[in-house]
Amino acid sequence: MAKLSLSDLREIRVREERNLKKRDIHGRSVHVVVAMGTSGINAGAKLTLNALADEVEKKGLENVIITQTGSAAPNPEPVVEVYTPNEGLVVYGSVDKDTAVRIVDEHLAGGKVLEDKRIELKEGE
């Protein structure tokens, strides 16, 4: 599937931020972005996205907004980006269903970054 360069990812980020501004996000300070695309879906990103959504729903985290973006290959997918006012951008790799639940419980609700799943984004070829 598509391999994005860092400039592609920046472009996507800018676009997503623009899209977010079009929506009613008043009071929502935490932004979760799930990288989908073919490679992400093949790695289980659909399960990851749904697990994140259900846990955010279950916890009633009203300050969180969830969006999606394209493939994050060659990074270890599924990739999830979390933007919070305190920690800024944190990127997680190989986010399966259980890790998705941990991200919501520990990072979004608890404010603690999951260092064992954190990655640095690599540039696509």
Add this chain to the structure above:
Amino acid sequence: MDILDLVREAVENSVEAGASFIEVSVSMADGGGSVAVSDDGVLSVDGDPFERGCTTKGIGRGDGLSLIREASSGRCSLERWNGRTVLRFHVDDARLGEGLSSSLLPIFLFPAEIALTIDMAGRSMTLRTGELRDADAFPDRAGAIGRFREMVRQKEGEIYG
């Protein structure tokens, strides 16, 4: 294969082409599925749009349509009609994934107005971004996610009985 995964690829392709209104029709019959995706985006591809990597959207993009060609064994087309871009494809071995709302959630998270109709053996359901917004069920936040799932569950009854 969950045919809605391919629909997600098609919708992503429409969004990347600048579409703001996307109509999707999925018809399931005899173990297969036929899909038509119509959008108001720009079609400006040189060469075969179903060729891997053929895109105007930048390096490394443009694999969605090649995946659709592969899944449909070439039974796919892309054309301009009445000012809209229309993608059609047919997959012989297709199904709707278990938990319809899980497959529909990533489709309806795209930033576009989407109207999606699923037809199965003469029964059909339609879901629109507008009605999600009206019901505060756009599934990107707590509360709305639950309302989205409930709305899809109710509509599933319209095709499964």
